[in-house]
Amino acid sequence: MELSNLFIKGKKRRQIDHRLKIVISLFLISIFLLNILNINFSGENFSAENRDILDNPIDNLQTNSATSMLQNPFTENFDLLRDFFETKYQSSLDFDIPTYFRYGDSDGVITDDTIFSEDNLFYYNSLMKMEIDDLETFDIFLDLNSTTLWYEGDVNEFEYGFVKSIDNTTGEVKDSNRYLNDNLLPIFLLIENIGSDLKSISINGKTPINSINEMFYLINSSEFWDDRPSYNGFYNYNSSYLETSNVKYSESNFYAILANLLIHQTYYDLNLDVTIRNRAYELANLTLNNIINNMWDSDDEAFYHNADINWGTGGGQQTNYHLSTNALGIISLIEFWIESGMQNDSTYLQMAIDLYNSLSDGTHLWDSSNNLYRNIAQPLWAPFDSSLNLDSNALMMRACLKLFEGTGNITYYNRALKLYNSIESNLFDDINSVYNSSLSDTSKSFNSNLKLSKAYLDAFDIYNSTVLIGVYNVSGNVPDFIFN
Template identity: 50%
Template sequence: MFDTSTLGKKSRQKKQYFKILLCFFFISIIFLSFIKTNNLSKNIGYSNENPNREEEDFSKNELNIPEIATDISMLQDPFTKNLDSLLNFFGDNYESVLNPEVSTYFRYGDPNGTIIDDRIYSEDNLLFYKTLMKPQISDIETFDTYLKLKSTPLWYNNSNEQFSYGFVKSVNNSTGQIAEENRYLVDNLLPIFLLIENIGDNIDTLSIDGKFPKEFIEEMFFLINSSEFWDQTYLGFSDFNKTSEKKTESNLYSILANLLVHRTYQQLNLDDNVKDRAYYLANQTMLSLGNKMWGDNAYYYRATGNWDTSVPGDEYYYLSVNALGIITLLEFWIETGMNSSYLTDAIDIYNSLEKLRTDKDNYLYQNIAQPNWVISDPSYNLKSNALMMRACLKLFELSGNITYYNRAINISTSFENNFYDTLINAYNSSLLIGDKNFNSNLELSEAYLRSFDVYNSTRLTSEYNTTNEIPNYVFNQDYLNLTSTYSFNKEDLYYDPLSDSYKTYKVDYNITDYLEEPIRVEIKYLFKYPNGTFLNQFEAQIIYPNNSHTLSYYIEETLPIGDGYFIYVWANSSYFGLAQTVKRFNVISGLINKTIEGLVNILYQGPIINVTLPINYTRSDNLTLTTSLEGENIINYPSQPVNFTAFQEVRLQFNLTAKLGAIPSSSEITFKIKRGNIVYFEVKKVIEIGNSFDYDNLIYQSKVVKGENIYVSLDLINFLPNVSQSLNISFVGLSEFSIETFTQEENLIENEVKTISYYLKTFENIVDNSISVEMRVLQNNTVFYSEVLTIETISKYELISVSFPSTISQGATANLIIILQNNQEKSEIFSLYVNDKLVQTN
């Protein structure tokens, strides 16, 4: 088992260490950015030092945002900024000693955080690990904590009675005895929320000592489904186990819990009986609330066991009840195939609750109204307004209507301005009461965590006004137009009862500065050369009524031609999180070439090769450009002015000649078209520089009779136009006793192609069936060319076949047939002897 008694403290310590490291990191970034800005002139030029940077950078998902922006506030959301301080405050001041194995906390404290009530509440401690501690602990730690909470006096279990178990309302810290023994519905629904929402898909696989979260979810589900809470006659849930009274708020929580069980069990393919029963309970409860507790476009507060609301106060409208009603109706809307009536009811409640805002300059809601909407409790309560903030967030998430998000932001701003006690880092329980209520702060924490989810649900899409994903832009002609849309993007699932399956729905809202709070929606662009060096940067705003921003950037001729320029784009605002993307583009001159006509693979020294470079001129202007052909081992073709006409093809002619005396090797040549220092076209090719002479048309016998001559013929070529050359041709046997070594000097005049032939004498005593002969072409004892000839060797005579009958009749003549082959080029006389006697042949 895990030691969770100091879990909150350890997590807070880790968070503090992390914050120190994070601050150090960003200070370093700011310092390095300052250095980079001062050295920008050194880095602003284009360089090919790292040509592979293109592939490297484009594969990265995270952008180096602080590279030009040192304002780290863009990385901090406005909602959760105080949650660490809040956790520290309650950890230091509200932690009890109820159980040494797990941290538990008091509810009530005075304005200074001094505990004023000894009781420990089940709801608070379950909610604490569901909300404020959720980002701090893992799935397994959550489950372990829950098991340990069950080992405290907060958990009641009478093994003698079925379903006589569950979390009691509260216990006294000092005595460890139960203070309020009733088991309330909300307290016993919270384990379902805690285990499913915090552990998720692992509820059926994660285990501790053979125990699985699913078992304990079903334990609580079976409890609330029992007669301890569920009223099968009047189809609703009792507020606690010893009463038939029904409160709307706890019944709304029961609907949310049952819908959560239904969704989770459907998606994980778990027990169908539990899944179907949960859906039934949620549906029946919603019908009862709609039929019995719906008043003037809002829900009543409470009713008797048979849903009677005649007791004074029953039909009051509570902010907390109806904020939760909005959330529940919206969840029910997506869990029942998006029946529009539930969405309509949720919006009606939202509009009705405006009556709790008697001061329109104050975005907070007053607490309670009578049936005629006359305010009976004018207080501005932290917990109920936090629930209202959650309701606004839910409306925005499902509708994309920015009005609701505006309201959530304004409520949050009021909390920070009017409720947050900066001296002790906790929120007051109401606008006029400075007490620090643990439960209220936890409800606010949940609202802020859900706000954080909305805040981070952003997307940035950037699109060129072309069909190409990576477009080509012609410098000194084209504008790069990039339209970027910064949007809230939420994707979730809704239940389709007809197909008994969940389907995807999406909500998009394009973010602009159209919010009631004065904010800026900033978008920034960082241009980089293909090798990753800095090129340019721009900042802009997305201003209402525009839903996007279009950057228009003129492609100047100072941009080098190249593929894979980068544009890093990111956007953020005060109340929506950072979103980012990366785009690429290519810079071209508008001069397109697909082939080079007449270009040879080997360029021999001497000949002049005519090369044609077809250029498709796609520019819209007429220009005079200079063309050239350059290379280290060629005679450079002088620059020539060429007139280019808009949208016409030009065929450029070049003479390609190797330098005399160039060392034969691979050599790079460059075709270049320029205007001044601006390169409009450049293509590089690698060719082989050959010698000033060569050989061709080598012909030789494939077979030779041992002792006879091998005939060899070849052409020798002198490429030099004004100089004669002397070459040596040699043939050397690579096999032992193959040929007599042969060497012959040959003289070639200017531009001569000379055909020569030789007879190479072979030895008669060749043993192998083939011989290898190396031909060498030399000049001044240096071998320039060599080639190995493989020749099959055969004997002068060859016995093809011998035949003679195996059986001969007496008196019959037997014929001996021998077939011999003479492989020589001359006739030969032979004699046949049988048993040393000469036999006549025909």
């Protein structure tokens, strides 16, 4: 494993942002540059053909290139999705903030009225992110803290956090376990939505920085963190160390790595608490190393699903390869590679590339007939669940975009676009204006649609960083704009 330099991160992050913009500017779309060629303005050589062209009004210029190239395709359905879920999935609970169900049938009729913390936090970091400003984000977070989704006992003993779910009929807690993912989401919500303004916001004496620190202290406590040196990693939910099996999940540990790297990066950029900053990086480093050492199958080149308290896997479904888990593995490896200095010979970078290639093998998880990834395989890539699901393919789209961001290799961007086109063609329900759960399941999952929205926001961020190169062609009878 590589040793990481905590102090070169800021410079390296700026380098990759700069390099990404240079690469993307060669082939994508955003800024309309017109380059008029082949028009000879000397009176001596001014042909009648060129006079006709110049006599045409500028607004009559035509193009054979699709005008849709100039439009953002990724967020165009967001208004429709919000309308669908706000109309059909909003609960009747009387909180200061609306809460939403997760599960509905093909027409959006609710089939399970459980309300999950994950969905109601993630909503504002995905589908609603572009609709709310920094102050509104923090106000929404505080409102969610005032619902029964938030538990608070003895704060000094880290007895606080978001519970798994509540019941719509009573508003009372349904699953009182505090899961790792649910308590990482506030970190993503506050940092990604507010960004550099974290220092300037305060509501009734409360600040987003204090809230982030509070969630960090929770996941760094014995409620979630296994501090035994040989077994470092995060438990799936609070105090699950009391159980013997299925205690540590690769997926939730990858989310924890990403949350800690985000804290490290942000606290470095904003010159915030150096102790938290360094500890966050240490947690990410220790966790990733143990996942690689214990959950990586070097023959199949993929990560196992879950393990016992000592990172042991006893076979069975523990050693299955889930698309969602491994997509997050790619994202985590690339992010750690960026934060650790972007060495060209990095083990993390090469592992991310190998993992992508393994998942994308047509005999493994890639379904070339539908241009989507299958859901789960067993060791040696024997089929286990070949369904083509929205949520896991949304995560894989994010993984492809992250690989493109890190390497500049257009192969990964093209794969992300292939997933986008297939999702739009095969999973979008034109009648209800929302996405189906899978190719074989037309039910509507709020959570799956949020994961897709997050992937589309990632694609939109790349789209916003692109440059269109245009050439004005006058070789034919009608001038044409040619775009690259």
